[in-house]
Amino acid sequence: MEASLRNLSGWRATTADTAPAIEKGWRLPGLRQAMALAQAVAALAESLNHHPDLFVGHGRCRVRWTTHDAGGVTALDLDAARQTDALAARLGAAPETTA
Template identity: 50%
Template sequence: MTPTTLTPEQVLAADLADWRFLLGRLHARFTFDDYAVGLALVAAVGAHAAEVDHHPDLDLRHGALRVVTSSHDADGVTERDVALARRVSELAAELGARPEPTTVQQLEIALDTPDLSRVKPFWRAVLGLADRPGSPDEVRDEVNVLPALWFQECDPPAPGEAEGRMRFHLDITVPHDVAEQRVAAALAAGGTLVSDAAARAFWVLADAEGNKACVCTWQDR
C-alpha cells in the first residue's frame, strides 16, 4: 500500500526545527568542528536507516553533513520521513553536531522555449538525464548529482526575431523563512525586482544585464 504524501503545510506543522521542505523532500544540514563527529553521525544515521529500512541521502563534507529524505514510492514526504528526521536530529544532538536548517537550498535550471518537444530530447541526451514520471516538462538526474532541468513555455519568436533569444534562467529554492532575506540581499547587490506577483511561491529577479533568476519556496503553490 502506497503511503500518504504529506502536504508542505503538514510538514511544517510537524515542527521539525532542524529541517526544511524543498521541492518535495526534507533537507537538513549539520555542522561540526571535528571530522570524526561527521563520520560518527553518518554511521549512526546509517545504522538507524538500516533498522527502519528507510534510507536518506547523506553528503558528508569537511565540517558538515547534509541529509535529504523522501519516500520514493510516494514521490514525496511521508510520516516515515518525519520519523526519520526526528531520529536524525536526536542522533546529531547526541554527537554535538549543530543544525543549520536555513543554509539548505536546491538549484534548478529552466529553459524558456515555445517548443518543448523540439528541444527536450537534446538536453535529456546531452546531460544524461531522464524523464520525471508525471512531469512532462522536466528531466532529472537519476543519481541526484546534477540539478533538475525544466522547460518553461514561452511565446514563439516574432517575425524576424532570432531563434537564439531563448534563454536559460536559474531557480533557487530556499527555506520559506529565508526567501525574503535572499531577495533583499539580491536587490542590495544591484539586482532588480522583475515581479513579485507570484510571491511567496517565487520572486523574479534580474541582474544588471537582465539575466533572470527566481527565488522560490513551497508556499502558495
C-alpha cells in the first residue's frame, strides 16, 4: 500500500476517525466550486459503485477513499484516487499543501 501511495501525489494514509483510508484535500475559490468538485466525485463514485467520504466547506473539498467491504485500502481506492485527481485538475482545484 505504501508503495502504491508513492505513485499518487498528495494522497496520505489516515486512520483518524475511519478504517484505513487515503485522503486528499483541495482549495477552490468558494463553496459553490467546492460543491462542484464534490458533485463530480459523486458522479465518479456512482460510475464505479465505490463511494468516498466527502468533506465540503467554503473553498475546500476533501475526499477520503476506503473499501468498506475490505476494511481498508484496496486497488479500487487507488484507482478512484487517480480519477479524482483528474477531475480536480479539470475543475482547476489546487491541492492543499500538507502541513
